Amino acid sequence: MTPQAVDGVARVLVIVMGLLFGSFLNVVIARVPAGESIVRPRSRCPHCGRQLTWFENIPVLSWLALRGRCRGCHAPISWRYPLIELLTAALFFACQRRFGWTPELVLALVFVLLLVPLAFIDLEHWILPQELTWPGIAAGVVLSVPLGIPRLIDSVIGAVAGFLVFWAMEWLGEKIFKKEALGAGDKDLLALIGAFLSWKALLGVIFLSSLQGAVVGSVMLLIYGRAGPAPEEDTDAAPAPTPEADAPAALEAVPGPEATPPEAAREEEEEDDWVPGPTNIPFGPWLAVAALEVMLLGPWLSEVLPVPMNVLLTGLR
Numbered sequence: 001m002t003p004q005a006v007d008g009v010a011r012v013l014v015i016v017m018g019l020l021f022g023s024f025l026n027v028v029i030a031r032v033p034a035g036e037s038i039v040r041p042r043s044r045c046p047h048c049g050r051q052l053t054w055f056e057n058i059p060v061l062s063w064l065a066l067r068g069r070c071r072g073c074h075a076p077i078s079w080r081y082p083l084i085e086l087l088t089a090a091l092f093f094a095c096q097r098r099f100g101w102t103p104e105l106v107l108a109l110v111f112v113l114l115l116v117p118l119a120f121i122d123l124e125h126w127i128l129p130q131e132l133t134w135p136g137i138a139a140g141v142v143l144s145v146p147l148g149i150p151r152l153i154d155s156v157i158g159a160v161a162g163f164l165v166f167w168a169m170e171w172l173g174e175k176i177f178k179k180e181a182l183g184a185g186d187k188d189l190l191a192l193i194g195a196f197l198s199w200k201a202l203l204g205v206i207f208l209s210s211l212q213g214a215v216v217g218s219v220m221l222l223i224y225g226r227a228g229p230a231p232e233e234d235t236d237a238a239p240a241p242t243p244e245a246d247a248p249a250a251l252e253a254v255p256g257p258e259a260t261p262p263e264a265a266r267e268e269e270e271e272d273d274w275v276p277g278p279t280n281i282p283f284g285p286w287l288a289v290a291a292l293e294v295m296l297l298g299p300w301l302s303e304v305l306p307v308p309m310n311v312l313l314t315g316l317r
């Protein structure tokens, strides 16, 4: 085989790996917020509980072949499953194009495998589980080792700075606005982004995520009357398992999105009883989008932007 052919086959393998890992991320997104194991049992239909056979588990193709319905009970299977598989494959492909066959590609792929589930879990449950963010921060630092000592130092500074910046913003928000503007998990996610992309990317990530979150949130607020996703979602196809009983119960106690949670309950168990108001947006997905933009489009951004903007956004000299 010619070197070009080998390269082509390797790229197809990266895409196939993206599809397979995307399929696994669907399991992570469904089970981690519920505190369930991601290794066993095997995947089941969330409606009838029927165990899926191997040919019902083929990324994208199974969903298309079954026309988005369970083979047993014919309940619809969410389009989120093939979407996450395709998204992961596309991001894997983009990472390969950006970094070639380098150690930085490994770092980028692992980063994608953390950002995709974190973004979708935050979008649905308004949490960024520490089961993902904390090992993720460690992975970002460890995977920076092959990139050399300077990058390793930048990674450690990035993790610490990411945590401290949001901690400071949170502290200011509580002192000045007397309310919680950022979720507790956002600190961990920014630390994770700092560990993977180094501190140089943090300013750009904060800028892009705030800007895009504010613009899209405002448009959503105008159209739908709320900036973020509704706290209570239609569980027609989502595999929301029952062990997570306390959260939906807390939501049912509140009649509508306009109602605020009782103060006492809020102070008692802040994390569990907090209900997102109409102007709240989950910030994790926006941080994830901005981090991917800076990582994948950094060189392109540095060409099209004037130099000062460029330094601010991508950390490039």
Ligand SMILES: [Zn+2]
Residues within 6 Å of the ligand: 045, 046, 047, 048, 049, 050, 070, 071, 072, 073, 074, 075
């Ligand atoms: Zn079924």
